[in-house]
Amino acid sequence: MATTQTTKEKVKQTAQKLFRERGYAAVGMRELAKEVGIQAPSLYNHYKSKDDLLREICFDMAQYFFVAFDKAVTTEEKSPRKLKAVIKAHISVIATNLEASEVFFNEWMFLEQPHLGKFKKLRFEYEMKFREIIDKGIKKGDFKKMNSKLIAFAIFSALNATYELYRSNEKLSQEEIAEDISDLLLKGLKS
Amino acid sequence: MATTQTTKEKVKQTAQKLFRERGYAAVGMRELAKEVGIQAPSLYNHYKSKDDLLREICFDMAQYFFVAFDKAVTTEEKSPRKLKAVIKAHISVIATNLEASEVFFNEWMFLEQPHLGKFKKLRFEYEMKFREIIDKGIKKGDFKKMNSKLIAFAIFSALNATYELYRSNEKLSQEEIAEDISDLLLKGLKS
């Protein structure tokens, strides 16, 4: 990076890395501090608490997802293309925030109240935005008549695990992943 | 339950419940013991360590998946039906071991060596069994020519998240879930 990094940024980035690698509960403040290159109490000059750190990571990610979705949803009209657009947007957010994404997906449960409740609400709203596209597509006849909750859920599962793909040996481009997964979901595996 | 439960069984079951609810690292031995109704040191009459408990939960589940797969894979011949059969088997294992499944999927990373390595190897082997069915299906022309690694991965993601469905409000039967998900994956969403 050409841009120099503030200590606060370094703390956040290091926390993302460690929380992802070993889980929020298993990472201590002293360990985090050591990785950053400062002493543990100095962390509190930048974040109020360990939970505060997790909160920032998770809610920043939530915002990225919402912004990307809203931007994508307006670009297309027909249901299949619209769905493909938001799938691409979703995958793109994951790809550009790989470590934070994993924290977002796997460690949010360690958020304390009231942030935990707020987070769940946001997540539900986001899922409903996806589901709405599917429901409208079914109503318009663009999609088969299926249990939309179940389908939306399956799509989500596939998308939210894409971060694992980026970590695998084979180098797959973001385009390739988005293209193949939306193809699979729209047209199916059968020839 | 009509069958009386040994203390060891109760420890395991309670551990599954707590590990799932709050994560392996966040659950203490004293808390686990309290839930079981004994003192913390008494746990060590049944399990050598906290890791030992996690190990048993994870490796038992691994075995269930392997057994169910091998049983299912022989029942069908044609690729799409074979894939559907193993999908059903996989979902069935999850459905009958709901809490242990979540621990299996989300907490395995806390296994210590050498069990962690062994676990990863088992998981990879299992994924390859799935992928093999897909590859053969592609070769025989039953499936579209697609990036099989990516596809196998997407299928897995959808399957492995089904435990969330059972926890949702709407009551969905195992049959319904297996049927709809394999339909989606085989035929796609598009009408």
Added chain:
DNA sequence: GCCATAAGCTAACGGTTGTTAGCAAAAGAA
């Protein structure tokens, strides 16, 4: 130069962690 703020440090707090030692009671086998 002066002052305020930011950002680091050491020492230490009360509490919790997984685990062991050592002992007692219960259960089962002979």
Added chain:
DNA sequence: TTCTTTTGCTAACAACCGTTAGCTTATGGC
């Protein structure tokens, strides 16, 4: 019965937890 094994208990250890207090040093604005 007597012996062994199992299963429980209390007490405790060393290590670690997130966090605070209080102090020093560097930084940036005026």
